[in-house]
Amino acid sequence: MVLIAGVDIGNNTTEVAVAEVNDRGEATFRGQSLVRTIGIKGTMRNVSGIIDALDQALQPLQIPRKELAGVLLNEATPVIGDVAMETITETVITESAMIGHNPTTPGGMGLGTGITRSIADLGTASTDQEYIVIVSRETNFQLAADLLNQAVNRGVRINGAIVQLDDGVLIHNRLSQPIPIVDEVRYVDRVPVGMFAAVEVASVGRSIEKLSNPYDIATLFNLEADQTRNIVPIARALTGVRSAVVIKTPRGDIQERRIPAGSLTLIGDKATVQVPVDEGAEVIMDKVDEVQPLTEIRAEPGTNVGGMFETVRRVMADLTNQPVGEILVQDIIAVDTLVPQQVQGNLAGEYALGNAVGLAAMVQTQKLPMQMLARKLQEEIQVPVTVAGVEAEMAIHGALTTPGTKAPLAILDLGGGSTDASLIQESGVVRSTHLAGAGDMVTLLIDKELGLDDLDLAERIKFYPLAKVETLFHLRHEDGSVEFFDAPMDPRLFGRVVVMSELGPQPLPVQDPIGRVAEVRRKAKEKVFVRNSLRALAGVAPGGNIRLIDFVTLVGGSSLDFEIPKMISDVLLEYGVVTGRANVRGSQGPRNAVATGLVLTSAGTGYGS
Numbered sequence: 001m002v003l004i005a006g007v008d009i010g011n012n013t014t015e016v017a018v019a020e021v022n023d024r025g026e027a028t029f030r031g032q033s034l035v036r037t038i039g040i041k042g043t044m045r046n047v048s049g050i051i052d053a054l055d056q057a058l059q060p061l062q063i064p065r066k067e068l069a070g071v072l073l074n075e076a077t078p079v080i081g082d083v084a085m086e087t088i089t090e091t092v093i094t095e096s097a098m099i100g101h102n103p104t105t106p107g108g109m110g111l112g113t114g115i116t117r118s119i120a121d122l123g124t125a126s127t128d129q130e131y132i133v134i135v136s137r138e139t140n141f142q143l144a145a146d147l148l149n150q151a152v153n154r155g156v157r158i159n160g161a162i163v164q165l166d167d168g169v170l171i172h173n174r175l176s177q178p179i180p181i182v183d184e185v186r187y188v189d190r191v192p193v194g195m196f197a198a199v200e201v202a203s204v205g206r207s208i209e210k211l212s213n214p215y216d217i218a219t220l221f222n223l224e225a226d227q228t229r230n231i232v233p234i235a236r237a238l239t240g241v242r243s244a245v246v247i248k249t250p251r252g253d254i255q256e257r258r259i260p261a262g263s264l265t266l267i268g269d270k271a272t273v274q275v276p277v278d279e280g281a282e283v284i285m286d287k288v289d290e291v292q293p294l295t296e297i298r299a300e301p302g303t304n305v306g307g308m309f310e311t312v313r314r315v316m317a318d319l320t321n322q323p324v325g326e327i328l329v330q331d332i333i334a335v336d337t338l339v340p341q342q343v344q345g346n347l348a349g350e351y352a353l354g355n356a357v358g359l360a361a362m363v364q365t366q367k368l369p370m371q372m373l374a375r376k377l378q379e380e381i382q383v384p385v386t387v388a389g390v391e392a393e394m395a396i397h398g399a400l401t402t403p404g405t406k407a408p409l410a411i412l413d414l415g416g417g418s419t420d421a422s423l424i425q426e427s428g429v430v431r432s433t434h435l436a437g438a439g440d441m442v443t444l445l446i447d448k449e450l451g452l453d454d455l456d457l458a459e460r461i462k463f464y465p466l467a468k469v470e471t472l473f474h475l476r477h478e479d480g481s482v483e484f485f486d487a488p489m490d491p492r493l494f495g496r497v498v499v500m501s502e503l504g505p506q507p508l509p510v511q512d513p514i515g516r517v518a519e520v521r522r523k524a525k526e527k528v529f530v531r532n533s534l535r536a537l538a539g540v541a542p543g544g545n546i547r548l549i550d551f552v553t554l555v556g557g558s559s560l561d562f563e564i565p566k567m568i569s570d571v572l573l574e575y576g577v578v579t580g581r582a583n584v585r586g587s588q589g590p591r592n593a594v595a596t597g598l599v600l601t602s603a604g605t606g607y608g609s
């Protein structure tokens with residue numbers, strides 16, 4: 001009887017399974033552990049994490065590490081998945097044609113049009129004109145209201161105001177005649193005077209209707225068909241906001257500009273094709289499918305994608321002591337997204353959603369570094385260490401310990417950096433594949449689309465459902481259910497969208513309604529995992545035909561997600577495939593498949609004797 005340990009080094013997680021193997025090669029599992037991987041998978045830095053994981057698995061057994069007869073590593077071809085965003089459109093305003101933004105408390109309501117005029121010049125305003133008044137920070141709200149009321153008494157028609165400070169409501173409350181007021185316009189000095197302008201404020205909980213519709217803008221501003229085409233980006237940028245100003249200036253223009261995003265060269269066994277990144281994810285992924293099997297992907301130097309490819313290859317080269325030239329990008333996944341971007345030439349820090357393409361790239365290297373890692377580990381722990389099997393193959397042997405499964409069977413390993421699939425035939429023959437893009441990319445998409453710039457928070461949004469704090473004593477979960485509390489919540493949570501993390505409700509720094517946040521989260525998961533599950537299974541299915549697969553089990557960290565398994569299972573059902581989450585060894589859920597598989601396959605090859 002000997003004790004052996006299987007170790008699965010993943011991009012995110014290092015997992016260990018410990019088993020006793022008897023002289024008939026039968027394994028009895030005694031323990032397991034899971035720690036965060038230190039360093040990039042398959043590199044020397046992993047060693048300390050592995051030792052920690054071994055100790056954690058052995059600790060309850062009270063067995064010292066040196067009594068292990070052997071440690072088995074997965075052949076983790078070091079893979080770096082890097083994810084990047086390539087923005088392909090941006091909104092540019094020339095000559096201050098638009099302000100559309102979402103101040104939290106605009107004043108008044110409705111639509112007003114007129115000629116822009118500074119409040120300082122209101123005394124000389126004509127009674128034959130209609131005006132939109134500009135109030136900069138020099139005029140306090142009381143004085144502003146007084147000046148507006150005086151002008152109105154004199155017969156000046158004032159139909160709206162544009163205010164620099166957060167004073168919309170304060171001014172509005174003091175007016176004899178209510179007008180719509182857009183406030184918090186930071187660069188109010190850039191608003192041109194003497195120009196025709198329209199101001200619109202919607203009631204609480206609604207968004208503006210006129211200035212987000214190109215034809216209404218055309219009506220208000222007397223535009224020709226050509227000019228109407230030009231203001232479409234304005235209308236788009238103003239969709240969904242609560243208040244907006246549109247100003248017509250002589251040369252004023254707003255454009256949606258495409259940013260040259262570089263191109264990708266996909267080199268396959270049979271063909272080589274080039275695809276410009278700004279064609280979008282659908283086109284890129286169609287081409288990727290077309291040139292399968294891929295040998296290498298190159299990106300145009302001097303572009304963002306080119307830079308991303310370079311970084312990934314250089315990092316990998318440094319880590320593995322290989323020349324950069326030997327390191328190839330072998331797979332990519334592209335996903336279309338919309339990211340909030342500051343509008344160029346903005347007046348109030350306006351954002352518009354720009355199109356972007358998210359890319360995850362994967363690099364593979366030679367086997368060499370794994371052997372180096374094994375030697376280093378062996379030196380450290382003084383136990384024989386072997387590289388004992390390819391990860392995706394081991395995963396399927398581990399998954400087959402799920403009660404109710406037998407070959408033929410396919411698995412999807414939904415990890416952090418990559419999505420892997422393997423298929424075992426009744427004969428025991430295994431095919432496997434390894435694709436760029438998994439949980440980390442979902443987190444990145446959530447981060448970018450919500451403009452968070454906080455990956456930890458994005459990760460929590462991915463993990464946990466949302467809720468809205470409606471009063472300090474109750475919140476409404478995203479499924480509509482209501483939860484009450486005996487003690488009041490932190491007042492800072494009031495009215496906020498929160499993520500129900502392990503630390504309790506945590507507020508999100510976004511103004512988006514809960515429905516949009518949930519939508520962004522779900523879409524990100526769907527875009528990455530539905531596409532990649534289909535790609536991965538097609539890669540291992542006989543003749544690429546997913547319909548020929550009957551059963552799929554899901555393993556890996558992302559199959560613990562509260563939404564992803566259902567999304568995959570729904571789409572696979574269309575192919576007649578039955579999908580479920582693995583329960584490795586009847587006890588580990590979708591975790592520990594690779595580590596378990598390593599132990600089982602090695603046990604059979606004479607370890608115990």
Ligand code: ADP
Nearest residue numbers: 010011012013415416439440556557558560561
């Ligand atoms: P790897 O094999 O690449 O190390 P894992 O199998 O450990 O990866 O999976 C890591 C991924 O799983 C990460 O993207 C992480 O966010 C995700 N993940 C882990 N636990 C959960 C969970 N409970 N819900 C959703 N995602 C999870």
Ligand code: MG
Nearest residue numbers: 010413415556
């Ligand atoms: Mg893994």
